[in-house]
Amino acid sequence: MNKGKDIKPHIGIFGRRNNGKSSFINLLVGQELAIVSEQAGTTTDPVKKSVEIFGIGPAILIDTAGIDDSGELGDKRVKKTMEVIKQVDCAILILANNQFKVYELDLIKRFNELDIPYLIVHNKSDLEPIKSITIETIKSITSSEIIEFSTIHTTNFDELVDLIKKTIPPTAYQKPSLFADLVKPQDVVLLITPVDSEAPDSRMILPQNMAIRDVLDNDCITVVVKETEIEAFMKLGIKPALAVTDSQAFGYVSKLIPDDVPLTGFSVVFARLKGDFDKFLEGTSHISKLKDGDKVLILESCTHHVSCDDIGRFKIPNWLLEFTGKKLDFTIVTGLSEIKEEINDFAMIIQCGGCMVTKKQLQSRLKPAIQAEIPVTNYGLAIAYMHGIFERATAPFRKFQNPE
Numbered sequence: 001m002n003k004g005k006d007i008k009p010h011i012g013i014f015g016r017r018n019n020g021k022s023s024f025i026n027l028l029v030g031q032e033l034a035i036v037s038e039q040a041g042t043t044t045d046p047v048k049k050s051v052e053i054f055g056i057g058p059a060i061l062i063d064t065a066g067i068d069d070s071g072e073l074g075d076k077r078v079k080k081t082m083e084v085i086k087q088v089d090c091a092i093l094i095l096a097n098n099q100f101k102v103y104e105l106d107l108i109k110r111f112n113e114l115d116i117p118y119l120i121v122h123n124k125s126d127l128e129p130i131k132s133i134t135i136e137t138i139k140s141i142t143s144s145e146i147i148e149f150s151t152i153h154t155t156n157f158d159e160l161v162d163l164i165k166k167t168i169p170p171t172a173y174q175k176p177s178l179f180a181d182l183v184k185p186q187d188v189v190l191l192i193t194p195v196d197s198e199a200p201d202s203r204m205i206l207p208q209n210m211a212i213r214d215v216l217d218n219d220c221i222t223v224v225v226k227e228t229e230i231e232a233f234m235k236l237g238i239k240p241a242l243a244v245t246d247s248q249a250f251g252y253v254s255k256l257i258p259d260d261v262p263l264t265g266f267s268v269v270f271a272r273l274k275g276d277f278d279k280f281l282e283g284t285s286h287i288s289k290l291k292d293g294d295k296v297l298i299l300e301s302c303t304h305h306v307s308c309d310d311i312g313r314f315k316i317p318n319w320l321l322e323f324t325g326k327k328l329d330f331t332i333v334t335g336l337s338e339i340k341e342e343i344n345d346f347a348m349i350i351q352c353g354g355c356m357v358t359k360k361q362l363q364s365r366l367k368p369a370i371q372a373e374i375p376v377t378n379y380g381l382a383i384a385y386m387h388g389i390f391e392r393a394t395a396p397f398r399k400f401q402n403p404e
Helices: 021-029 071-087 102-113 132-141 157-167 206-217 227-234 247-256 266-274 277-289 311-324 359-371 379-386 390-398
Strands: 010-015 047-053 057-063 090-095 118-122 146-148 188-192 221-225 242-245 263-265 295-300 329-334 348-351 376-378
Touching: 010 021, 010 071, 010 102, 021 047, 021 057, 021 090, 047 157, 071 102, 071 359, 090 102, 090 157, 118 157, 132 146, 146 157, 188 206, 188 227, 206 221, 206 266, 221 227, 227 247, 242 247, 242 266, 247 263, 247 266, 247 379, 263 266, 263 379, 263 390, 266 277, 266 359, 266 376, 266 379, 266 390, 277 311, 277 348, 277 376, 277 379, 277 390, 295 311, 295 359, 311 329, 311 379, 348 359, 348 379, 359 376, 376 379, 379 390
Parallel strands: 010 057, 010 090, 090 118, 118 146, 188 221, 188 242, 242 263, 295 329, 295 348, 348 376
Antiparallel strands: 047 057
């Protein structure tokens, strides 16, 4: 797995079969990524490819199956295409032959439901230019930008790229700092990174890597220790401006870090960066309200080998059972897989830190639960709550929430 690849902004290419989606994406990428054929329905499963877009940087383009596919297999392809919409930061709707009817309207409806910004490209204009009646019909439905294009005669390619840059939200590619408002240059930041059976051999997990880089980018003095070396570090007489720990070690670490040193967790930092932090803060306390028979959904955004120390599959469920004293029913969904059960069946949802997915992907995943008013939280906040240090772990960020 190419870690970090999936946290680039995602741009989805949607439209009917044989509208030139694959040719379009090949042109943007600059190579023959997707099979191009006169036969409709060549693209089956969604295909991802990295591309560098000037002004945006690295991005992921997703080529999807035709929205008008038919038959039993075609229905499955369409379902996958519709699922992809949840994963993108921006969508490009490809038209051709002046066709703008129910298939396009269904896509636009879905874009709007998920707050996905999009632009419309009338492709194959070398064969059939867009008609004024088509433009009028589109404008009566949406205020989205429309551009006429041809992958054969690419005279307005720069205009297309500018339109993509205009459409995709800057928050999708401008990376906010994890710690900029918490520390200042020359501060000492203590990063506590346990090494257990879940830690990859000879390297650190992505949240830890990202935290180290972010602290360095803020010109801080970065100290990285295992939890077993905290006491030795504190004996040096250096007081950190901030301590950040793996959430699994909250209980142990909080006893060793003095109360006057701000302490939080990597997962809490990511909850603030990518999730709806206010909703997370509000939802966490629902842990104490769980009842016998309640169903708890645990969302783990990455996929990995499962060990007995797995935090999502074993540790959090066991901590919840111990903390609540209730008989709970757990459902665990990994990656961006479809949640097959009705969202209203769950009493609570606990999301991982989301280091391997984009902010849009994480928020789209939780949106149905938030709309249904189901309490949501994330790994780090839930663990802090169950270890009795929720207020301390969130204190560094609370001054930024709902400022008067």
